[in-house]
Amino acid sequence: MAREKTKKITSIGGQALIEGIMMRGPKKTAISVRMPDGTISTEVQDTKFLKEKYPIFGLPILRGIAGLIDSLSVGFKALNYSAEKAGLDEEEGEPSKFDLWMERTFGDKLMNVIMGIATVLGVALAIGLFFFLPTWIFNLAEGYIFPNLEPWRAVVEGIMRIAIFVGYIVLCACLPDIRRVFQYHGAEHKTIFCYENEQELTVENVRGYRRFHPRCGTSFMILMLLIGIIVGFFIPFTNPFLRTAAKLLCLPVVVGIGYELIRICGRYDNLATRIISAPGMWMQHITTKEPDDSMIEVAIEAMKAVIPENGEDIVK
Numbered sequence: 441m442a443r444e445k446t447k448k449i450t451s452i453g454g455q456a457l458i459e460g461i462m463m464r465g466p467k468k469t470a471i472s473v474r475m476p477d478g479t480i481s482t483e484v485q486d487t488k489f490l491k492e493k494y495p496i497f498g499l500p501i502l503r504g505i506a507g508l509i510d511s512l513s514v515g516f517k518a519l520n521y522s523a524e525k526a527g528l529d530e531e532e533g534e535p536s537k538f539d540l541w542m543e544r545t546f547g548d549k550l551m552n553v554i555m556g557i558a559t560v561l562g563v564a565l566a567i568g569l570f571f572f573l574p575t576w577i578f579n580l581a582e583g584y585i586f587p588n589l590e591p592w593r594a595v596v597e598g599i600m601r602i603a604i605f606v607g608y609i610v611l612c613a614c615l616p617d618i619r620r621v622f623q624y625h626g627a628e629h630k631t632i633f634c635y636e637n638e639q640e641l642t643v644e645n646v647r648g649y650r651r652f653h654p655r656c657g658t659s660f661m662i663l664m665l666l667i668g669i670i671v672g673f674f675i676p677f678t679n680p681f682l683r684t685a686a687k688l689l690c691l692p693v694v695v696g697i698g699y700e701l702i703r704i705c706g707r708y709d710n711l712a713t714r715i716i717s718a719p720g721m722w723m724q725h726i727t728t729k730e731p732d733d734s735m736i737e738v739a740i741e742a743m744k745a746v747i748p749e750n751g752e753d754i755v756k
Contacts, residue, residue, distance in 0.1 A: 455657070459522060460473030460474060460624065461627065461628050461739045462514070462518040462742065463742035463743050464746065465487075465746030465747065465748060466748060467487060467746075467748055468484055468486055469485050469487045469514055470742045470743075471483045471518045471522060472741040472742035473522045474738050480737065480741050482741050482742065482745055484746070489506065490510055491506050501693070501696030501697065501700065503696075503699065504696040504697070504699025504700060505696055508699070516559070519555065567688070569608075570601050571683075571684040571687050572684045573600075573604070574596075574597040575678075575680040578597055579678065594670075594671075594672030594673045594675075595669060595672075598668060598672060601665050605661065605662075605665060609723070609726050613726050622727055622729040624731065624738070625651075625728045626729050627735040627738065627739040629652065630649045630731070630736065631736065631740055631743050632653060633649035633653065635743055641740045641743060642740075643737060646736050646739070646740065647736060651724070651728040651730065651731075652724045654702070654705040654706050654713070655702055655703075655705070656720060658724050658727045659702060659723070661720075661723075663698040663701055663702065663716070663719075663720060664695065664698045666719065667694045667697050667698055671687070671693070
């Protein structure tokens with residue numbers, strides 16, 4: 441059955457940033473950031489999604505792949521903007537010779553270059569940790585400790601990937617700056633819930649809603665890890681390099697299936713969707729924290745900037 445708690449399910453989604461929030465609507469993307477002087481700076485841009493440029497990306501499974509590409513593209517720009525507005529790109533003390541060389545070489549594009557390098561390193565680290573490492577550890581365990589473990593390879597590797605992911609998030613949550621990002625994440629969810637329930641977007645109204653949302657990116661990540669276990673049963677390779685390559689090739693399918701499940705969980709509320717949502721909702725106890733009123737104000741500003749006037753945000 442459709443969710444009884446919401447009068448309409450919208451396509452508006454968000455992302456927590458450095459001292460701010462990005463809200464993405466069906467036509468516009470807004471980035472609101474709390475400035476060092478306490479004011480809120482908001483930038484609004486028209487958004488053209490892949491499925492609008494190429495209709496084939498509106499089909500099931502493919503729309504999940506397109507959605508991920510869109511999110512990465514918009515999110516990269518939003519992180520860059522939030523870092524600049526929050527003053528986090530300002531250096532303290534005298535710049536080093538390397539800093540001066542970077543500024544001369546890249547000029548205004550320096551932040552984009554830095555974030556691009558960070559993204560490449562982050563992707564390489566993720567591939568190593570979540571794809572290569574579990575297979576390598578499993579091969580060692582099977583060769584020296586558990587010789588008959590092969591039938592359970594997909595499950596064991598999947599459990600290791602989930603453990604690495606949860607452990608990484610828990611460690612990140614211990615950092616004060618990351619905790620603030622998680623608070624903004626909570627503000628984002630609360631504001632979206634308030635809007636979906638057609639309540640006026642005020643700090644008092646938003647504060648009363650929960651911070652756990654079934655369409656959260658955290659839930660999406662957990663679902664991808666769980667779906668990856670099933671996909672792992674159909675990959676015959678045991679060599680870490682070949683198995684990693686095969687998993688990467690299967691990644692678009694995993695992303696597409698995960699997106700469709702998240703979409704279903706956001707639109708319906710029944711036993712099946714609650715079971716599917718449960719792991720991600722549990723994980724949100726770590727990735728979302730209760731925000732303060734100033735964070736909710738930022739989320740409200742970003743939300744108001746992307747709400748269409750003609751009801752285009754209603755998902756049919």
